[in-house]
Amino acid sequence: MRLSTNMIFDQQVRGVTDAQSTWLKAGAQLSTGRRVTNPSDDPIAASRAVVLSQTQARDSQFALARSFANQGLSLEESTLGDVTTAIQAAQSALVSAGNGSLSDDDRSSYATQLEGIRSQLLNLANSKDGNGRYLFAGYESDKAPFTQDATTGAVTYNGGSDPITQKVDSERTMTVGHTGDAIFNKLTSNAKPEPNGGASQTNLFDMLDSAIAALKVPQTDADDATKQTFSAAMDKANRGFSNSLNNVLAVRSEIGTQLKELDTLDAKGDDRTVTLKDQMSTLVNVDYTQAISTYTMQQQLLQASYTTFSDMSKMSLFQMNK
Known part of the structure; x- marks a missing residue:
């Protein structure tokens, strides 16, 4: 399979975007103190929270x-x-x-x-x-x-x-x-x-x-x-x-x-x-120890994604032929 420069660039952009989204989500949980804000965060917990x-x-x-x-x-x-x-x-x-x-x-x-x-x-x-x-x-x-x-x-x-x-x-x-x-x-x-x-x-x-x-x-x-x-x-x-x-x-x-x-x-x-x-706290509130760990890890992953994107963005078929 042949990979073009554009395909490589798009993959790296998506990687950075996904890492940034996960990092921001972890940060939002820390700032609000809630693990479940939207039903999509945890459908089962969200439905039980409505009943509670x-x-x-x-x-x-x-x-x-x-x-x-x-x-x-x-x-x-x-x-x-x-x-x-x-x-x-x-x-x-x-x-x-x-x-x-x-x-x-x-x-x-x-x-x-x-x-x-x-x-x-x-x-x-x-x-x-x-x-x-x-x-x-x-x-x-x-x-x-x-x-x-x-x-x-x-x-x-x-x-x-x-x-x-x-x-x-x-x-x-x-x-x-x-x-x-x-x-x-x-x-x-x-x-x-x-x-x-x-x-x-x-x-x-x-x-x-x-x-x-x-x-x-x-x-x-x-x-x-x-x-x-x-x-x-x-x-x-x-x-x-x-x-x-x-x-x-x-x-x-x-x-x-x-x-x-x-x-x-x-x-x-x-x-x-x-x-x-x-019960409500267990369902929707954040576990700060876990959330801090996740936030730190996602921050490192995001930094790694930035570095990888920066390195990959310098590569092209023309540069490889030099």
């Missing part, structure tokens, strides 16, 4: 969801702590008001105290979060869940019927916003029953209204029937407050369990993040 990247993005979204869930549940727990304190204050006032030696004025004073507690509880039931959304309204958080009738004074729940749920991990969805109906209008399964078998009061505000109304009825010089009615009303209110308190505590217990679970999920998420980061 999607998993990392998904886990990041779950971590953000858990952060929001933690904030919401913590605010609920704090608010229900105040609700618990208010109900316990109402219980204490009711026990004191049941003392038979009190005057009508004394009982009226306790009624006023319960009215203050009722207003406090109504305010807590209509609490808002930092974004102005009502805590206990379910998905209808743009309006007050509890409203008071201007004529009768009765408090009713008008919020959403479904609690707010949030997916906090790939296989876990939890309640992050309880409805006011489940907190202020419900009783636990082990609630104290009425002695006569009648229906127990479930609405905390109705319980307070009944107790307040009973305390405003004069008992001094009252007949036995009136006194018996008063005593029965006090007993019923005591049972109602006890049942309502147990229900609030049950919700708080659920929230406490959820907050603990969120901490556990966060810890697992952090561990998974570290693992995925290590």
Whole structure:
């Protein structure tokens, strides 16, 4: 096979170009710290990196969801702590008001105290979060869940019927916003029953209204029937407050369990993040020891290519015939 000067020249140019390309690629890996920048660098590693990247993005979204869930549940727990304190204050006032030696004025004073507690509880039931959304309204958080009738004074729940749920991990969805109906209008399964078998009061505000109304009825010089009615009303209110308190505590217990679970999920998420980061690093990041060695070797090869090209470029058939 006959080799012309042009063929020899072209081969040497390609050799120099290839050596320079490999050297520049090694330099780029050192400067960026990444072994795989384009899919062509390592198709298998690149495809696996895409999957890992999607998993990392998904886990990041779950971590953000858990952060929001933690904030919401913590605010609920704090608010229900105040609700618990208010109900316990109402219980204490009711026990004191049941003392038979009190005057009508004394009982009226306790009624006023319960009215203050009722207003406090109504305010807590209509609490808002930092974004102005009502805590206990379910998905209808743009309006007050509890409203008071201007004529009768009765408090009713008008919020959403479904609690707010949030997916906090790939296989876990939890309640992050309880409805006011489940907190202020419900009783636990082990609630104290009425002695006569009648229906127990479930609405905390109705319980307070009944107790307040009973305390405003004069008992001094009252007949036995009136006194018996008063005593029965006090007993019923005591049972109602006890049942309502147990229900609030049950919700708080659920929230406490959820907050603990969120901490556990966060810890697992952090561990998974570290693992995925290590896997991603193994796939696409450069091994600096190997990269430096490759860079140095390619630099020497490039220099050798330059030298060879320089020597070969001086050769021609005319020079060989001299």
